[in-house]
Amino acid sequence: MSAAAVxxxxxxxxxxxxxxxxKALDDVCFDIAEGEFFGLLGPNGAGKTTLISVLAGLxxxxxxxxSVLGSDVVNDFAAARRKLGVVPQELVFDPFFNVRxxxxxxxxxxxxxxxxxxIDELLHxxxxxxxxxxxxxxxxxxxxxxxxxxxxxxxxxPVIVLDEPTAxxxxxxxxxxxxxxxxxxxxxxxxxxxxxxxxxxxxxxxxIAMLKNGRVVALAPTSELLKTAxxxxxxxxxxxxxxASLAAQARVTGRVVQLPAHxxxxxxxxxxxxxxAGLVPEDIEVRKADLEDVFLDLMGATA
Numbered sequence: 079m080s081a082a083a084v085x086x087x088x089x090x091x092x093x094x095x096x097x098x099x100x101k102a103l104d105d106v107c108f109d110i111a112e113g114e115f116f117g118l119l120g121p122n123g124a125g126k127t128t129l130i131s132v133l134a135g136l137x138x139x140x141x142x143x144x145s146v147l148g149s150d151v152v153n154d155f156a157a158a159r160r161k162l163g164v165v166p167q168e169l170v171f172d173p174f175f176n177v178r179x180x181x182x183x184x185x186x187x188x189x190x191x192x193x194x195x196x197i198d199e200l201l202h203x204x205x206x207x208x209x210x211x212x213x214x215x216x217x218x219x220x221x222x223x224x225x226x227x228x229x230x231x232x233x234x235x236p237v238i239v240l241d242e243p244t245a246x247x248x249x250x251x252x253x254x255x256x257x258x259x260x261x262x263x264x265x266x267x268x269x270x271x272x273x274x275x276x277x278x279x280x281x282x283x284x285x286i287a288m289l290k291n292g293r294v295v296a297l298a299p300t301s302e303l304l305k306t307a308x309x310x311x312x313x314x315x316x317x318x319x320x321x322a323s324l325a326a327q328a329r330v331t332g333r334v335v336q337l338p339a340h341x342x343x344x345x346x347x348x349x350x351x352x353x354x355a356g357l358v359p360e361d362i363e364v365r366k367a368d369l370e371d372v373f374l375d376l377m378g379a380t381a
Contacts, residue, residue: 082109082110083109084110087143088105089129089139089143090140092140102128104125105142106129108297114285115283116284116286117287117300118270119286124290124291126272126289130241133146134164135159146158146161149161160188160233161237162237163239167241169226171222173214173215175213177212181197181225184229184233185197188232193232203258203261204254205250206221206224220251224251224255227255236266237270238268242272242274243271245274259282276368279300279369284300286299288373303369306372306375309340310339310340310366311339311366311368312338313336313361313363314334314335314361314363316352321354321355324337324351329374338367349362
């Protein structure tokens with residue numbers, strides 16, 4: 079039986095200072111299969127970036143074991159790191175080189191040479207071909223993020239780790255990035271994605287783990303997670319506060335109100351409550367529940 083692309087076995091991470099301790103990861107266990115597109119979701123502070131730091135060898139777990147295609151990230155660090163391509167959240171770059179030089183230097187870190195054909199393909203696929211000779215300092219934030227992705231892929235790693243890769247970037251880059259990553263995934267590369275854009279996770283990920291307070295609170299195929307949500311959501315716009323009976327269960331974003339509605343009877347009950355309060359909703363629609371509904375239900379539940 080082949081090794082998992084990534085294996086987290088009973089991983090815990092505790093930080094201690096001045097006699098106090100904080101458990102960032104608490105007995106995290108799951109495997110990512112070869113060729114899988116896997117989502118890791120959770121609110122800020124849930125432990126996602128800590129888990130990726132342990133995977134990448136930037137931080138050491140307090141307990142447990144992590145491996146990449148059978149290589150232990152502690153005992154066989156060099157082999158594990160060669161199998162990983164990590165795209166970090168932060169825009170970190172060397173201001174003294176142009177884009178092509180940056181990719182050649184990154185290749186050298188992994189002992190890869192004479193790979194200009196692959197570098198050209200990366201530049202073309204990520205919309206960087208006309209920036210190959212541009213100094214990194216001259217690039218926009220979105221272009222720098224494309225270079226970060228190219229750096230992560232320049233040694234052709236079998237496992238790609240994307241930590242909030244589309245945070246703060248434009249729609250064009252998001253589309254370019256996902257088209258290229260989906261292509262690599264179809265070619266057999268395993269992908270681990272963390273993102274706050276839950277519609278991306280829903281569209282791309284075969285399976286999802288959700289972290290809360292350092293613990294896995296959900297681990298299932300995306301389709302199975304969606305089945306756990308309320309079957310429908312009533313959505314409308316409103317210019318006034320909701321009645322107390324509805325406010326407790328509503329998700330409100332500006333004028334947009336969303337309420338869980340399992341059936342037609344619940345839809346009518348919600349609308350009747352609005353009428354009794356003298357409120358007139360606009361743009362009423364009923365939609366299927368999505369991953370955001372599942373996420374909010376799980377994160378709102380008591381631990």
